[in-house]
Amino acid sequence: MNGIEILIDKTLAGSRLAYGENRREVAAELRSHLEDSMNEARRAGYDDEEAERFAVAHFGSPELVSRDFARIYRFERVRFYIVAFGLLIFASIVAVAVFTYLVQRMLVTNFGLQHRLWCFSAKHLASELLLVAGIIIGYFGLFFTRRLFSRGPMLKAFVVVGIMFLLAAGLLQFWIEDCEPILAEAYICAVFISVIEMRFGHWIAKFLLVAAALTAFGTLLGALDHLTSTPEIMVTALIWTTIAVSCCGVALFTSHFDRRVLSRRFAGSSV
Amino acid sequence: MYGYELIQEADRLSSQAFEFNEGTLYPALHQLERKGFLRSEWRIAETGRKRKYYSLTSKGRRQAEHEQEGWKHFTGAINLILTSAQR
Numbered sequence: 001m002n003g004i005e006i007l008i009d010k011t012l013a014g015s016r017l018a019y020g021e022n023r024r025e026v027a028a029e030l031r032s033h034l035e036d037s038m039n040e041a042r043r044a045g046y047d048d049e050e051a052e053r054f055a056v057a058h059f060g061s062p063e064l065v066s067r068d069f070a071r072i073y074r075f076e077r078v079r080f081y082i083v084a085f086g087l088l089i090f091a092s093i094v095a096v097a098v099f100t101y102l103v104q105r106m107l108v109t110n111f112g113l114q115h116r117l118w119c120f121s122a123k124h125l126a127s128e129l130l131l132v133a134g135i136i137i138g139y140f141g142l143f144f145t146r147r148l149f150s151r152g153p154m155l156k157a158f159v160v161v162g163i164m165f166l167l168a169a170g171l172l173q174f175w176i177e178d179c180e181p182i183l184a185e186a187y188i189c190a191v192f193i194s195v196i197e198m199r200f201g202h203w204i205a206k207f208l209l210v211a212a213a214l215t216a217f218g219t220l221l222g223a224l225d226h227l228t229s230t231p232e233i234m235v236t237a238l239i240w241t242t243i244a245v246s247c248c249g250v251a252l253f254t255s256h257f258d259r260r261v262l263s264r265r266f267a268g269s270s271v
Numbered sequence: 272m273y274g275y276e277l278i279q280e281a282d283r284l285s286s287q288a289f290e291f292n293e294g295t296l297y298p299a300l301h302q303l304e305r306k307g308f309l310r311s312e313w314r315i316a317e318t319g320r321k322r323k324y325y326s327l328t329s330k331g332r333r334q335a336e337h338e339q340e341g342w343k344h345f346t347g348a349i350n351l352i353l354t355s356a357q358r
Contacts, residue, residue: 030297
């Protein structure tokens with residue numbers, strides 16, 4: 001790669017322009033400018049190497065140019081992030097909710113807990129859906145909010161997302177009965193998942209710890225809800241394990257999507 | 272005009288009074304285009320190379336006139352200050 005291409009590459013990498021027509025156009029425009037500059041230097045009697053150095057020197061700092069491009073195209077980037085993660089959140093909620101419902105149905109049938117069929121009533125399913133949606137939205141909220149702060153990001157993210165949950169609880173109480181405890185449970189679970197995801201590197205450790213933490217939490221809630229029979233407690237624990245494992249799958253997919261798809265889309269080499 | 276031509280022209284008209292990093296022109300051009308002051312199109316030059324040409328839109332022309340007025344007003348005021356300071 002020659003000096004011109006290295007300069008273009010640096011500028012585009014820092015600009016965080018998304019791959020596509022826009023990025024190719026900027027690369028072509030800068031290349032055309034640098035070639036014009038080199039031609040001018042050649043006409044002034046410079047050899048090829050000197051002409052390249054002349055063009056690069058006159059172009060100026062690629063960091064400065066890329067920072068300006070990044071600022072100008074920020075809106076496109078934010079829009080892409082919002083759409084991508086909006087779809088991801090929606091798909092995650094559907095996947096976790098359906099998976100949990102199927103496991104719950106299978107457990108209730110196989111354990112012969114016919115008296116627990118009430119848990120498939122529309123009201124109960126709505127509260128479970130709210131719990132799953134709350135956990136996932138809370139997890140994504142923490143995932144992004146912590147990036148906004150350079151000092152104490154986790155703590156600040158917990159506060160910001162906590163306030164958002166309080167506001168949501170205040171609004172939803174007009175439509176959904178008893179939504180406050182469900183949202184509180186969801187928030188605590190999202191915090192569990194985020195902390196474990198941040199603190200532990202290996203995905204097996206993450207899965208096991210999230211499963212253990214959420215199962216213990218769910219079983220404790222069940223005990224507080226006066227569940228006494230062993231099969232009932234087991235079913236509750238297994239449902240919470242299902243939610244934990246599927247949410248962990250979402251977390252794993254999200255970090256993979258962030259590192260492999262988004263980071264590559266907005267940075268890296270030129271065209 | 273294309274980017275490099277704009278720099279050459281500014282250099283010529285100002286008798287090379289300004290020295291700036293040429294690369295910083297392009298984000299500025301893109302910003303003006305996004306604001307609707309400029310339009311651009313890719314054309315093939317006589318040399319066979321593709322170049323991006325910029326031209327003022329009517330909105331850009333109005334804005335340029337407005338900025339020119341502002342600049343005249345500003346330099347006029349500075350001149351008045353300098354002239355009275357010299358007396």
